[in-house]
């Protein structure tokens with residue numbers, strides 16, 4: 565469904581500072597029909613820029629791609645006709661009724677009025693928008709509007725749809741509901757889905773396969789479970805009185821396979837191959853030295869741990885880094 569090789573995009577910086585931003589630095593991608601692929605990375609990693617290139621909205625400065633059987637560079641119209649794209653902010657006009665918006669979208673794809681209406685009703689049913697066709701889009705809830713955005717992206721029945729940060733801004737219940745709809749598009753309708761997200765839970769819950777991007781480069785690829793398996797062992801955190809934390813850390817360090825030991829006040833953190841079997845041994849050792857334990861926690865590896873292992877930074881910290889690059893609009 566998607567094959568991309570060496571996709572790159574540079575932007576020229578506006579203003580006196582000059583220079584350029586290398587937003588995407590040679591991305592290779594392969595997506596098979598029927599896959600639900602998550603493109604995960606922190607803010608500014610290059611997700612939207614990659615998506616905009618794959619959907620013909622932005623010209624790559626280097627590289628090639630075939631999307632839905634059409635060459636991105638020589639047949640962008642063929643690509644556009646055969647894909648759906650749901651942008652981050654959506655694209656609904658506020659003063660238009662839901663039914664009209666769907667029909668208009670179908671007409672933009674040269675569908676007849678009757679076909680657009682029939683397809684609009686079908687999508688309303690699939691995406692739980694029944695009974696809303698006379699409502700102005702501005703009166704919809706966040707979740708309903710997002711589902712309408714997706715319906716608009718699917719009006720021409722593309723086999724491949726791109727969703728850019730689909731659940732941003734939704735409350736937890738609406739997010740869970742939207743995820744269910746996205747899953748069903750794949751399982752019931754066979755739509756291939758390529759979605760970007762910077763939410764670890766979304767990537768974990770939805771994607772068959774994840775492609776992790778950081779600073780314009782792909783840094784890992786695999787199922788959520790296979791990526792998590794790259795992180796060696798469980799995380800253990802114990803709380804002890806602050807004056808005993810050095811002694812507790814020494815005991816933890818003696819556990820078989822213990823690594824990445826850290827002390828932060830009265831908290832001692834480390835990794836071991838199996839947290840459940842290491843803890844009883846540690847408890848006995850702490851007891852032997854009369855060090856009281858006030859709390860303990862064992863955590864299975866998360867996608868954030870994967871990101872940390874791969875890049876040396878936490879995905880959350882990476883998101884919080886200041887947006888370094890000013891907005892510019894010229895291609896280099």
Ligand SMILES: Nc1ncnc2c1ncn2[C@@H]1O[C@H](COP(=O)(O)OP(=O)(O)OP(=O)(O)O)[C@@H](O)[C@H]1O
Pocket residue numbers: 575576585586587605606607608609610611612613614762888889890891892893894
């Ligand atoms: N038109 C542009 N002009 C200059 N720089 C840009 C432009 N568009 C994107 N960039 C820069 O390219 C980098 C990648 O941006 P991009 O929007 O692709 O990231 P992202 O991973 O989608 O982030 P987010 O999750 O915030 O949408 C960032 O440093 C961004 O500032």
